[in-house]
Amino acid sequence: MAQSEPLRMSDTPPEGATGVLVLASGDIIWGRGFGAAGHAAGEVCFNTAMTGYQEVMTDPSYARQIICFTFPHIGNVGVNEEDVEADTPHALGCIVREDVTAPSNFRSLGRLDDWLAEAGRIGLSGIDTRALTRLVRERGAPNAVIAHSPDGTFDMPALLAEARGWSGLEGLDLAKDVTRDETAGWNGGPWALGSGYGAGSGEGPHVVAIDYGTKKNILRRLTNAGARVTVVRADASYDDIMALAPDGVFLSNGPGDPAATGEYAIPVIRKLLDADMPIFGICLGHQLLGIAAGAKTAKMFQGHRGANHPVKRLSDGRVEITSMNHGFAVDADSLPANVTATHISLFDGTLCGIELTDKRAFGVQYHPEASPGPQDSDYLFENFVKGLA
Numbered sequence: 065m066a067q068s069e070p071l072r073m074s075d076t077p078p079e080g081a082t083g084v085l086v087l088a089s090g091d092i093i094w095g096r097g098f099g100a101a102g103h104a105a106g107e108v109c110f111n112t113a114m115t116g117y118q119e120v121m122t123d124p125s126y127a128r129q130i131i132c133f134t135f136p137h138i139g140n141v142g143v144n145e146e147d148v149e150a151d152t153p154h155a156l157g158c159i160v161r162e163d164v165t166a167p168s169n170f171r172s173l174g175r176l177d178d179w180l181a182e183a184g185r186i187g188l189s190g191i192d193t194r195a196l197t198r199l200v201r202e203r204g205a206p207n208a209v210i211a212h213s214p215d216g217t218f219d220m221p222a223l224l225a226e227a228r229g230w231s232g233l234e235g236l237d238l239a240k241d242v243t244r245d246e247t248a249g250w251n252g253g254p255w256a257l258g259s260g261y262g263a264g265s266g267e268g269p270h271v272v273a274i275d276y277g278t279k280k281n282i283l284r285r286l287t288n289a290g291a292r293v294t295v296v297r298a299d300a301s302y303d304d305i306m307a308l309a310p311d312g313v314f315l316s317n318g319p320g321d322p323a324a325t326g327e328y329a330i331p332v333i334r335k336l337l338d339a340d341m342p343i344f345g346i347c348l349g350h351q352l353l354g355i356a357a358g359a360k361t362a363k364m365f366q367g368h369r370g371a372n373h374p375v376k377r378l379s380d381g382r383v384e385i386t387s388m389n390h391g392f393a394v395d396a397d398s399l400p401a402n403v404t405a406t407h408i409s410l411f412d413g414t415l416c417g418i419e420l421t422d423k424r425a426f427g428v429q430y431h432p433e434a435s436p437g438p439q440d441s442d443y444l445f446e447n448f449v450k451g452l453a
């Protein structure tokens with residue numbers, strides 16, 4: 065197969081094809097497989113970040129998603145043990161334009177394809193990622209199966225049936241699959257060249273972070289802002305949390321449909337609000353805070369995923385360039401009277417931040433911890449932790 069051919073929509077593999085993306089619509093896109101062999105069903109989305117593929121692949125919010133990277137050279141700086149947001153990749157697979165080449169970077173410890181293979185994740189290269197991105201933009205994020213067969217044989221009817229049989233992300237609670245096993249302290253601090261990740265001071269206001277699929281850098285930014293952090297499971301009860309005597313509670317990012325995660329999360333968040341506990345939520349945590357406060361969430365057409373999304377802070381008109389990864393959003397028209405919109409997306413006007421006027425609780429739809437992305441919104445961690453002192 066030639067490099068990066070236009071999307072090929074035939075069910076006979078072209079010469080050299082060892083990977084395929086089968087959309088639930090019946091469209092078939094051939095490429096070269098890398099990473100693990102096998103097949104898996106999920107939702108195809110695209111991410112426009114130019115750097116940080118390892119952080120993106122390990123973000124637990126990407127569970128059951130297949131990421132099409134719009135940047136054409138993915139894998140060329142290799143992989144290391146530091147640029148990870150969780151201990152293993154959580155995205156189901158990735159789709160890239162160019163084949164993964166030998167890494168060239170002084171921090172590299174290995175190849176992207178080997179790292180994915182070890183984690184059982186499938187990659188697909190040689191794809192016209194611009195054409196695939198346009199397809200997602202025109203039709204919305206499709207359900208699909210990504211498959212890699214080193215000998216080039218594929219059971220196409222079975223792969224199509226698998227793509228069509230998958231439920232889709234709507235209605236799916238995935239936080240319970242990616243949350244940690246038990247309550248644990250967190251003491252990691254910011255990274256510096258030469259010394260790696262530092263440690264927190266172990267002092268300061270106590271933040272209990274509920275792990276719906278947290279990125280590590282969120283916890284690092286909390287300790288950097290001066291908090292002492294303890295992380296609890298997604299299904300921790302109100303009593304479990306209060307037994308830790310928190311000064312504030314953090315609601316993490318995470319995968320899946322917020323409305324489906326509500327069963328165990330919402331009653332706990334409501335009790336925390338009733339107890340006037342200070343709360344800060346990011347992404348899924350922001351969506352859950354919105355639902356607990358009485359708002360509604362909805363699935364977006366294609367979602368927002370990238371590292372250059374402009375967001376306007378409504379209090380003073382300041383623009384923050386943000387990192388984003390979400391496919392659901394709180395519906396701005398559903399906000400109850402005691403919830404104010406604080407930020408909006410300058411791409412499409414969707415709601416990007418809320419604040420409760422009668423409680424000490426706020427949330428943002430984007431990722432102020434970046435990783436990857438710009439750090440314009442880091443002030444939110446400082447504001448939260450300062451408010452607890």
Ligand SMILES: NC(=O)CC[C@H](N)C(=O)O
Pocket residue numbers: 125316317318319320321322346347348349389390391392393
């Ligand atoms: N990064 C996140 O927390 C994502 C939240 C939610 N799963 C969504 O896709 O909207």
